[in-house]
Amino acid sequence: MKNYLIIGASSGIGKQLAQQLAESGNQVFATYHKNKHDNSSHIQYFSLDTREEDIDLGFLPEKLDGLVYCPGSIQLKPFHRFKDVDFINDFNLQVLGAIRVIRQALPQLKASENGSIVLFSTVAVQQGFNFHSLVATSKGAIEGLTKSLAAELSPTIRVNAIAPSLTDTPLAEKLLNNEQKRQANSERNPMKKIGTPQDIASAAQYLLSPQSSWVTGQIFHIDGGMSSIKF
Numbered sequence: 001m002k003n004y005l006i007i008g009a010s011s012g013i014g015k016q017l018a019q020q021l022a023e024s025g026n027q028v029f030a031t032y033h034k035n036k037h038d039n040s041s042h043i044q045y046f047s048l049d050t051r052e053e054d055i056d057l058g059f060l061p062e063k064l065d066g067l068v069y070c071p072g073s074i075q076l077k078p079f080h081r082f083k084d085v086d087f088i089n090d091f092n093l094q095v096l097g098a099i100r101v102i103r104q105a106l107p108q109l110k111a112s113e114n115g116s117i118v119l120f121s122t123v124a125v126q127q128g129f130n131f132h133s134l135v136a137t138s139k140g141a142i143e144g145l146t147k148s149l150a151a152e153l154s155p156t157i158r159v160n161a162i163a164p165s166l167t168d169t170p171l172a173e174k175l176l177n178n179e180q181k182r183q184a185n186s187e188r189n190p191m192k193k194i195g196t197p198q199d200i201a202s203a204a205q206y207l208l209s210p211q212s213s214w215v216t217g218q219i220f221h222i223d224g225g226m227s228s229i230k231f
Helices: 012-023 084-112 123-127 133-153 170-175 179-187 197-208
Strands: 003-007 027-032 043-047 066-069 115-120 157-162
Touching (some): 115 133, 133 157
């Protein structure tokens, strides 16, 4: 049995991943900000707001085999309508939050001697989409952090990121809240469908597992081919 920390496990990809890891017999330490969950035999939930400077991970065991940082946001609008505070708040959640958690969990990850960190980017960093300047700025920083930490923490800890395209989670609800929007977004994808939490969680589970022991510093584009296929 391995120990995993999932930050932002109350919904979407984080929730799906926590369930998959628990079903495989692992011990999962899961955090939530707003949506509280009951503890189960293999999942323990803790309240945590990673936007705060002084976060407390005192609930962690002495050894941690993997860490996944899931919190994110999607605000899409023209660049000129964003204020400085929008970029500051988004960076605080998506980048500084990850940094705070990783910094505090490093001793436990190092104790594993084969730890794995999984972060999340977006297809918009590589492709460049209209109205995505806010999220692409933060997630671009996540990709840089991924590669820098992979170099610095190897060979003890592996660090990778997953860059999905649009996925059917509560975070994307405004983009998928009627059949017309769902169909239009499906047609934009080479696979003609929208990703599911299972698609992304399965990739994260692989990156946490011993099967990916020779994988680090990579940005995995789990996006239905959107980042590499022109059609």
